[in-house]
Every structure is written in structure tokens, then in C-alpha cells.
Amino acid sequence: MFEEDYNLDKEITDYIDWCKEQEHPESYLIAILHKIQEKYGYLSQENMYEVAQKLRVPTSFVSGVATFYHYFRLKPRGYFHISICLGTACFVKGADLVLKAFQNELGIEIGETTSDGVFSIEGARCIGVCALAPVLMINDAVYGNVKPTQVSELLSSLRAKYNQEKKVSA
Ligand code: FES
Incomplete structure (x- = not known):
């Protein structure tokens, strides 16, 4: 991989450069991965490789950390990203069934x-x-009092919205 093949945003590479000047640069790995996920929504193989190159650590070390922590995503999110709250109040109200x-x-x-x-x-x-349990978020919108029986219809309307938006942008 050549320098010009690197994809990471300048803000992130500047941060990595700053980390490299610190005493234990590898101890900033989680913070770096957080920044990448915040920016791109997930950690791609290419981005993890680039981090490893820049920090001068094995790629397996970076991917090992990324897979160990469940909050790191290794695949891109969907057009509609559905976050289902599994907190206590939602769980008691049937979030697991949703x-x-x-x-x-x-x-x-x-x-x-x-x-x-x-x-x-x-x-x-x-x-x-x-108070709205069980709750979920679809992208930035909050949906409350969701029942398992509503899921199919909700997905159909999202699918229709997706088709519409894709058609408009085509
Ligand atoms: S437990 Fe608080 S919103 Fe779900």
C-alpha cells in the first residue's frame, strides 16, 4: 500500500500523528478507532490496515482490539440503521420480542x-x-411503544421510502 492509497480523513491522520508523538502511541488505539467509526460508521479492513501502518503495530493487533469490543462495527450500517433499546425498562416491556x-x-x-x-x-x-418503552431508533428518529406485531408493517413502509428516495436520486 502506497501513501497515496491511504483513505483516512486528514483530521484522523493528524490525530494519529499526534498519538505517535506520545509515550505509548499504541495505547491511543481505541480512541483512534472510535474516531474512525464516528467518521465512517464502521471500521473497514483498509482503515484498520492504515492505522496499523501508521502506528507501526501489527494489523492483527488492530483487528484484535476492534473485534474484542462489541461496540466497534466491522461492516457498514444499513441505509436504515435500527437500534433497539435493550435497557431494563424496554426489556421489561418486551424489547426482546421486538x-x-x-x-x-x-x-x-x-x-x-x-x-x-x-x-x-x-x-x-x-x-x-x-416512558415510551419499548423504544427503538431508526437512524435519528425515535419510535416508542413499539409492538412486535408492528414490525412487519414498519419495515414495509421503510422499504417503500427507500425505493422512493433511490428513485428520486437516480
Ligand atoms: S431502557 Fe430507557 S429507553 Fe429503553
Whole structure:
């Protein structure tokens, strides 16, 4: 890989350069990975390779850290990213059944994205609106009092929205 093949944003490479000047640069790895995930939504193989090159650590060290912590995503999110709150209040109100309904409808597990890239699901901690339990977020929108029986219809309307938005932008 040549320098010009690097993809990371300048803000991130500047941060890595700063980390390299510190006493134990590798101890900043998690912070670096957080910045990358914040920027790109997930950690790609290429980006992890680039971090390893720049920090002068083995790629296996970077990918080992990335896979150890469940909050790092190794695949891109879907067009609609569904975060299902699994906090106590939501769990008591049946969030696990809501999650199951999404898993059954989409055929994917937590942390996965459908093969067409439209949907991804993730479990989330309390998002602070427990009175609306069970709660989920789809991208930035909050949905409260969600019932498992509503999941199929909700996905159909999102699919229609996706098709519409894709048609408009084509
Ligand atoms: S536990 Fe789900 S919003 Fe608080």
C-alpha cells in the first residue's frame, strides 16, 4: 500500500500523528478507532490496515482490539440503521420480542446488515426515553411503544421510502 492509497480523513491522520508523538502511541488505539467509526460508521479492513501502518503495530493487533469490543462495527450500517433499546425498562416491556421480530423479518442478527444494504440492526443501551418503552431508533428518529406485531408493517413502509428516495436520486 502506497501513501497515496491511504483513505483516512486528514483530521484522523493528524490525530494519529499526534498519538505517535506520545509515550505509548499504541495505547491511543481505541480512541483512534472510535474516531474512525464516528467518521465512517464502521471500521473497514483498509482503515484498520492504515492505522496499523501508521502506528507501526501489527494489523492483527488492530483487528484484535476492534473485534474484542462489541461496540466497534466491522461492516457498514444499513441505509436504515435500527437500534433497539435493550435497557431494563424496554426489556421489561418486551424489547426482546421486538428484536426477535426484526431478526425474523430481516433474517439478520444484531450487528449485521441485510445483503442489499438497506437495513442493519443493533442492540442499544437506554436512550433516555423509558416512558415510551419499548423504544427503538431508526437512524435519528425515535419510535416508542413499539409492538412486535408492528414490525412487519414498519419495515414495509421503510422499504417503500427507500425505493422512493433511490428513485428520486437516480
Ligand atoms: S431502557 Fe429503553 S429507553 Fe430507557
